[in-house]
Amino acid sequence: MSAPEAPLLDVRGLTKTFVGRNGRTVHAVSDVSFSVRRGTTVGLVGESGSGKTTAGRSVLRLIEPSGGKAVFDGVDLFSLSEREMKAYRKRLQIIFQDPFSSLNPRMRIDAILSEALDAADFARGAARRERIAELLAIVGLSPDHARRFPHEFSGGQRQRIGIARALAVEPEFIVADEPVSALDVSVQAQVLNLLGDLQKRFSLSILFIAHDLSVVEYLCDDVVVMYLGRVMESGPSRKVYANPRHPYTRALLATAPVPDPTRRKARVPLMGDIPSPINPPSGCVFRTRCPMAIEACAQAIPPVEDLGGNHHVACIRHAELA
Template sequence: MSATPAQDSAPLLRVEGLKKHFPGRNGGVVRAVEDVTFSVRRGTITGLVGESGSGKTTAGRCLLRLVEPTGGKAVFDGVDLFGLSPHEMKAYRRRLQIIFQDPYSSLNPRMRVSGILGEALDAHGLARGKQRPARIAELLTMVGLSPEHARRFPHEFSGGQRQRIGIARALAVEPDFIVADEPVSALDVSVQAQILNLMQDLQQSLGLTILFVAHDLTVVEYLCDDVVVMYLGRIMESGPSRSVYARPRHPYTKALLSTAPVPDPDFKRERLILNGDIPSPLDPPSGCVFRTRCPYAGDACAEIVPPLDPIGPSHASACIRQTELVAAGIL
């Protein structure tokens, strides 16, 4: 986990009521993200986690305006990004960057590494003339590659090396905030650890603020200061990683954690098996969207959309049966 910042550090990004709807079949609406609210503290790594189809990647791309949101706010350093015109947004592109999931398709195969990194510099008028090759060499060294790699094409690198190039491209413009969209999910396990360690070192040395999108809670526990758990477009639980992992207060978080591997053969974790698949966002369940797979759902869960209620300092859960389940020793 990255160096623990002060718990009262101000958020660099505050997301309020984020919504993203897509047109569906026969005039329906796909509610990919619905009323999502959370904060990312300055100089920290926040994990945005959930199963495939939970809306986490869509939410991350909305924040950068790569996908236009349907509603809500994204207040970045005091400015609502969603209220900016395309021209005004361009001024913020340097401060907001993304690391893509697939290191194979995210790099232009026709460009040398020098061109890939130089393109980012050119877009913002940085490191011109003689400064350009020096800056490219610096970036490659920063991510554990050789300056000589600048002359090569993407196909000459392994997946882990390509992702290092993707990280260097994001860092080229000296951003304040990075969305890392499942940056290790396409890599071998041994390579994943190297990339995670690299990201942790860079975050600490450069003071970056990162939203780390993932489905693997083990990775998030290792890397992130805070965690936001999403399911079918809504937040189920959020809070400091240590608090959420030590005692999850939502059945969905508990289910995800129960399947996560633990590097201790003597540790026995109670398994909470979820039945069925995640429902379609085209026709989400009424009330609590998790109720159709929740082993503790009651009649009221079909009627009430649970608010994200505070549990303690910075920890919140969206479950109307939370108090009852805690009292019964289930959560």
């Protein structure tokens, strides 16, 4: 048998801390590991404040990580100098959450896309105009839209422009940072379908950040569940959704909307608010809200256990959820 293909992106032990003006340390991301296979979409999911966006931006070094590795196509991105990292920017792109604030309101759409093409040293003149028209068509917009300003578009259309900008340099890997959370539900489906089509069409590898597990189930091959900067559970989407082995994953699934009213879900109480990353709980960071927490949960950080089939969980009581 041939050895399995190495993932396009392999993140190990990613850590990011911030130090505030008062000297307090914020533990935003702690020892996070996951991988993204070529041509697949991985969902990074959790509540607001769980560290998802920080993790995604740290991988791209839009935020400088505090520790760990991010091996992209055999090269550790965290070991590169700023000049060396610049050469990788064409291969790594991001789609931002807010489609309005991520676009310069004073620039027309052709100028916004042209700015992205500058990074790829793309030819000017007729060739560039044709490329801009092509990018707009790819995301379902008209070439005539190139001369408009961002405020002349709906939220869904603006997000399509953000997607076109990310595709301009023909990347291999994209971080999609909650790209549909600011959109109406009806528009969300359209943008999700577009992302799914583009992923297949261009064999993209995508890290899809979201707080809604139902969205991740629809789009993603694998899922990584984060809470307060740590990974609680990860694995193929079908395995995690069919048999979640962490109480937090079960709580998120219980609150996710289900379109079929005949399907009943076991409710798992999720009490209180997510703690502050300045002073995270000892042991398992989820224990203060976990209905299954026992005294041992406070004693040590639970090890990540391999359940087989690339399904991993960090919970000392996971066997009781089998």
